[in-house]
Amino acid sequence: MKEEQTLRKPEHVAIIMDGNGRWARARKLPRLAGHRAGVENLRRILRAAVEFDVPILTIYAFSTENWDRPADEVEGLMNILQDVIDHELDELHKNGVQLRHIGRLEKLSPVLQEKVQHAIDLTSNNDTLVLNIAWNYGGRDEILYAIQSMMEDGLSPADVTEETFSRYLFTAGIPDPDLIIRTSGEMRVSNFLIWQGAYAEYYVTDTYFPDFDRDAFRAALDSYAARDRRFGRVHST
Ligand code: FPP
Numbered sequence: 001m002k003e004e005q006t007l008r009k010p011e012h013v014a015i016i017m018d019g020n021g022r023w024a025r026a027r028k029l030p031r032l033a034g035h036r037a038g039v040e041n042l043r044r045i046l047r048a049a050v051e052f053d054v055p056i057l058t059i060y061a062f063s064t065e066n067w068d069r070p071a072d073e074v075e076g077l078m079n080i081l082q083d084v085i086d087h088e089l090d091e092l093h094k095n096g097v098q099l100r101h102i103g104r105l106e107k108l109s110p111v112l113q114e115k116v117q118h119a120i121d122l123t124s125n126n127d128t129l130v131l132n133i134a135w136n137y138g139g140r141d142e143i144l145y146a147i148q149s150m151m152e153d154g155l156s157p158a159d160v161t162e163e164t165f166s167r168y169l170f171t172a173g174i175p176d177p178d179l180i181i182r183t184s185g186e187m188r189v190s191n192f193l194i195w196q197g198a199y200a201e202y203y204v205t206d207t208y209f210p211d212f213d214r215d216a217f218r219a220a221l222d223s224y225a226a227r228d229r230r231f232g233r234v235h236s237t
Contacts, residue, residue, distance in 0.1 A: 009221075010054060010224055011055055012056040014057075014179070014197070015045070015060065016060045016181070017042075017061065018184040018186060019183050019208030020210060022184060023038075024037070038210050045057070046095075048217045055130060056132065058102070058174075061133055061134060063192075064136060064138030067136075078108065078109070081135065092131070096127060097126055097129050097130075098123045098127065099120055099123045100133070102134045103135050104145075105117070105136070107136050116135075134192070138191045139192060139195065146165060150164070169195060171193070176198070177196055178200060178224070179201050180200045182202070182205075183204075183207055184205075184206065186204070201229065203224065205219075
């Protein structure tokens with residue numbers, strides 16, 4: 001049964017939401033308009049995830065490298081996160097969305113850190129959909145942080161198994177992604193879930209994230225359903 005489920009329906013889908021800037025440029029709009037359109041689209045994707053029975057969705061919203069963008073874009077993205085918490089949290093909570101975060105909160109403003117923590121605490125018992133937001137997240141940073149934490153805890157080399165290591169990652173308790181979608185055509189991992197994605201299926205579409213709608217999401221899930229996942233083994237049938 002479990003094997004059948006992993007073959008057909010992903011339990012955990014992760015999305016690299018790329019192309020907001022190009023979407024905006026194609027319309028002669030500022031880049032932040034593209035990010036706002038991305039948030040608009042996220043609403044559609046959340047509804048679609050519930051409709052298609054995807055229980056866990058991770059989105060790559062702000063990477064450790066995104067700090068190198070122009071200051072006004074970084075500030076604009078932080079404001080978007082704050083706006084979403086200020087204006088959408090009640091609705092998300094009412095709809096049973098459990099908010100989680102991966103990455104480092106400590107570099108965010110104290111006010112924003114508090115708001116994110118409040119959102120996580122408020123929604124922690126919801127079970128319709130887990131929305132895991134990667135914000136100030138980098139896969140290499142996550143791995144270094146896990147190693148540092150294991151050393152601080154005094155683990156011996158023999159204790160460092162894949163299971164133990166996974167428990168030290170920001171994604172502790174969340175199964176590895178089955179499907180990683182990247183919008184806007186780039187064939188790159190971009191430091192996203194590099195440990196957890198070891199056996200993920202990848203799906204890349206040319207569509208910019210603001211246009212990656214319900215039907216485009218459905219197409220990604222259909223592609224996943226047709227894959228033959230072998231996890232390094234030969235097929236069992
Ligand atoms: C990539 O497009 C997108 C981002 C770096 C930011 C995505 C963030 C959001 C949609 C906001 C999400 C908000 C919450 C609260 C979860 P790009 O700017 O790299 O596009 P480009 O490659 O076309 O320039």
